[in-house]
Amino acid sequence: MRLIKAILLRLVTTAVTLFGVALIVFFVIRVVPGNPIAMMLPPGATDADVARLTALYGLDKSIPTQFLIWSTGVLRGDFGVSITNRQPVLALVLDHLPATLELSALALFIAVFLGGTAALIGTRLRGTRVEAAIDVGNGMALSVPDFLWGLVLILLFGVLMPLFQISGRITPSLTLPFSTNFYLVESVVRLRFDLTRDLLSHMIMPAMGLAIPLAAIISQLLKQSLKEVMHLDYVALARTKGYGETHVILREALPNAVLPTLTLVGVQFTFLIGGTVIIERLFSFEGLGNMAIDAVINRDLPLIQGIVILFAVIFTAVNLLVDLCYAAFNPRLRHG
């Protein structure tokens, strides 16, 4: 009963959040300067042409009326038609979403792996030079934003030492057997590891750029929590039982130290998804972020709205997932 109530409450707050986001985006992009119709028409177009096209897209009506029309459409699953591409917004967005999701997931995986390993090593060798080196590395990784890491990586592994691809999602000359846009997942499922390799070679640089700052945050916070937990009585008790330091860290301390990090990873992961917008541009990666920039440049109002709503849905979904993980890791929350 309690669970059902909690889920319902969650759904209601999510709906309110999404409505707020929709409202703000809708009004803001209509208030900022720039006219999508003017960008579509050739220089010689007359005022009458402009007026006709404006009416066609409904942009002559008042903003609240426009919002009403658009939002009733959205409730029926109709997000309108992109002004520049003349395709339904929903289809466009869903086409580009898998690329961004795969990139973010890979970045998150790399960040957790690198950050977690650094935290564990730093805790195991606390007080030594290794820990000091990890702290210095964290500081460096944190003081440079993701897109600059992207540029650094392009320079290092794309230009000076060309180990990886730095443009696009996959080599264009390859023929693709895929039926969905989750290329990476599908290549593994279809056992086409040659394609997996090519995809990863394209994805690893942008994913690293996104992952490095997050890895540093994870490493810093997790190491901090681990060191705090290492002073607690049950850890000391485990030591008296004959367990070694590594076992004590992994079995006794880690499950209890991971909670604050988990919350932070949830919050930071949403920032990471936000970071894909610029990173995808930098690496010409055909995802949602890249499309978002094009949409903004072309003042493609329906497309911008669709993308922002989708981002908002992803953010709330990630937060929900974090809360569920929290309950899994902390038995004290399970019945609360």
Added chain:
Amino acid sequence: MSFLSIRNLSVQLKGGQRLLRSVSLDVQPGEVRGLVGESGAGKSMIGKAILGTLPQAVEVVSGEIWLDGVDLLTLPPRPRRRRIGALAALIPQDPLTALNPSRRVGPQITGRLIDILGWKRPEAEARARELLAEVQIDVVERVLRCYPHELSGGMRQRILIASAFAAEPKLIIADEPTTALDVTVQKQILRLIAGMQAHHNTALLFVTHDLGVVSKVCQTLTVLYGGLVVEEATVRGFFNAPQHAYSRALLAATPKYTDPDASLLPVPDAVVQALEAQVAAADRAWHG
């Protein structure tokens, strides 16, 4: 030979103050020895030194800790840990923080048996059941599957006692095991520890600041002040005729249930000054 024999053990904060000043102490097989002193006297530090859980900022400067004929301080870390894990166990002070909150109770009792001593899982689980019954927990199956937060403080201390006796250790160090408990539960837990000790014939080093507890549970006791051994005596001898002025002052400072209106006597200044002089002399001898 004594089961546990500490010889001239000195411990200090790294590059700083000394915490134990050439402490020597023996525990015979099956003996129950009280280790008493004010807070800061170093009584818990002795327990930590034996079990190898001294804080990182603390180091052993000199001395020997013989456990069953082997000097622990000469062993490399891994064999030392294993030896301690097999021969000794700890009953910790605060049952609320001494169980891992994210693990079920059962594995926390059987872990040492399976991981360190190489028991088979069913054997270890049977042993855990047997022990929980022995510490008078009647809903054994349910408790084994519980997380610590689902149990009361007294219940958790019973589990920790069961866990300490799990591997039939020859020495148990009880570090103020009743301090964090309700007065009503304290008595039951004390009786339980005493009963378990007698039944298993385990040597027990009972760290406490409560002389009343010592008189009930222990056979012998060691009085500490400032990391120095002030007096060693049998419990009977100590309570009848304490030798050291500090011991007499401690006894006088203990509230008596029979005379609740009697004023509590602080330790006289002269006694404290004499002790501080002794501590200073020990440090001069050390540096000298």
